[in-house]
Amino acid sequence: MRVAGIGFRQAASLASLSDALARAGAADALATSPAKAQAPVMRALAARTGLPLLAVEVAGIATPTQSPRILARLGTGSLAEAAALAALGPGARIVAPRVTSQDGMATAAVAEGDPA
Numbered sequence: 699m700r701v702a703g704i705g706f707r708q709a710a711s712l713a714s715l716s717d718a719l720a721r722a723g724a725a726d727a728l729a730t731s732p733a734k735a736q737a738p739v740m741r742a743l744a745a746r747t748g749l750p751l752l753a754v755e756v757a758g759i760a761t762p763t764q765s766p767r768i769l770a771r772l773g774t775g776s777l778a779e780a781a782a783l784a785a786l787g788p789g790a791r792i793v794a795p796r797v798t799s800q801d802g803m804a805t806a807a808v809a810e811g812d813p814a
Contacts (some may be wrong), residue, residue, distance in 0.1 A: 700793070701752070703782030703807045704740065705768070709763045710793060710803035717741045718778075718799040722806035729754050730783035756780035763796045782809035 702725035706715055718726075727750045734740055744751040747764035749795035761783070764775035774780040776796045784789045790811030798805050 701727045701785040703778040703784045704730045705777030706804035712742045714799045714803035718804040718806035721797040723796045729781040752785045754784035778805040778807040781790035
């Protein structure tokens with residue numbers, strides 16, 4: 699199974715999230731933090747893609763890429779990568795590292811593994 703983790707700024711649009719997802723690659727589900735999962739733009743992305751939306755805790759998850767801003771705010775180096783890994787549990791691996799939408803408002807990463 700492949701899960702796309704999604705991170706985004708508060709002002710991100712559906713086009714921003716869609717662009718980041720397209721840059722990261724195909725997935726079977728979407729994942730983000732519980733707070734971001736409640737955002738209308740994230741729910742719109744799930745509706746548009748028809749993919750299930752998973753809300754997962756990301757703090758403390760080691761990620762291949764590191765953003766000092768995200769590390770300070772969320773306790774992980776990349777919300778997108780951490781969400782993708784957390785959704786799949788132990789043994790998951792990043793197959794598409796964090797990419798950023800063209801407008802810089804959203805990120806996506808894809809992990810592969812067996813759901814927890």
